[in-house]
Amino acid sequence: MTKKIVLAISGSLRKPSFTEKMLDLCIEGMGEDIEVKKFYPHKMKIEPCNSCWSCWGKKNPGVCARKDDFQEILDVYKQADYFLLAAPLYIFSFPATVKNVIDRFFILLEPAQVKSSRGYSEHPKRFGSHPKTVLISSCGFPEVENFYLLRQYFRKISDEMGWTWSGEIVISASGVANAPKLFDRKYELIKKAGAELVEGRISKETTDEIAKPVMSSEDYRKMATASFSGGMIDKIKTVSIAMKAIMEANKNS
Template identity: 35%
Template sequence: MKITVFNGSPWGERGHTHIMAEEFEKGAVQAGAKCRNVLLVSKKIQPCNECGTCMFKTPGVCRMKDDMPELISEFVDSDIVVFATPVFIDNVTALMKTFIDRLLPVLEPHYEKDSNGEYRRRKRYKTYPKFAVISSCAMPEQSNFQVLRLYFRRMARTMHTEVVGEIYRGAAGLLLLSEKEFRFKPMVDKYKELLRASGKELVEIGRIGPNTTERLEQPLIDSDEYVAYANKMWDQLLTERRTPAFAASR
């Protein structure tokens, strides 16, 4: 099984999302999958302007000269594609959205009805990869992922596939804080173990099952305790006029 993780975090390897994806991949590899982690921040991806070239003039091929042809090949050749993104203002990052928009060449221009009688574009390829989602959010509630849950399920319908795994983590700041605040380390280590188990399960049974998904949704810490700690840290950063350590080099 080939799994490709497209990470749309502008923080790349320094962000919460990468930590989650990395642990997930460890479990998938343990179960026999071949994984590749693509950091979109390191790629040149221009925004789609829907000029129609990939639909009509050169079917399936975009006119823009950047890294997307390689990424589209990686997408199509995968058994499972994982979209990894932090939540920015209740949605995916601009980087992830730009990448997704540029996947348009994998579809044909003609419309057809799906099994529910709703129109979508026809397939350009015989098969498409299954989808999984990994997302992090600094705020604690799982309700912060409502838009992403719907977005990726709708996108899967558009792309003639299905979502076979969803991993959403509120209070994701703990994943980085645990490196300095050792009182958070036990809960984060336990969560990382669950991430590895979810990657393994996805490979072994083809999806992340409901029991594992339910465990992934459980809070790592009381929301009020987390927010009190976070606000204290924000006050300190404001006083010192500096950014968080993981953002300091950008």
């Protein structure tokens, strides 16, 4: 059986990256019948699109004038069955290095403007590739609403690029990710999401379960604030709030 190709973008510049952990769990849940090609945009030489329009010209349609590492991503994209776009929330959007890759996907679009099935204007797509696409993200504020713009944007670009939107995996309050066992249930659910993706798409129920808060926003704010101040009392405060959340989680499991 030929393996399905997964194009995975790991967009965090931090090491270790919590968002990459989420990406890897999703991949794990997708099982054995996949071949994963993972890219780290910030480690690659990828110039920004300079709007030269040569990919829209008659001479070399669909060919980028920039000869850099984006070509590696594009080559995988053309064969990909799945496209997992994993990136932390940076100022309510994608990190610049990831946005840069998204802009370079301009090459997927043909110059004509036509009416889309939703009644808006769109460009026809090149290469006939329509991978199933999933957004994976984490953020440092406690409320899942912080992903609102990113989720909207991801859906919009999925429509525009011809990607088959197939789900979202988002986790807020990533500042408590290291508290022992607190996110264990989320990790199992992310693997479940990966399995669901292979079967079709990630269900809303699983997305919502993964995104459920593990503590009150009030407690999280106190904890996050204390954890950055560095004093002994604040350290104790951080640990005791995390312990409270762990005990709550144990009670509910």
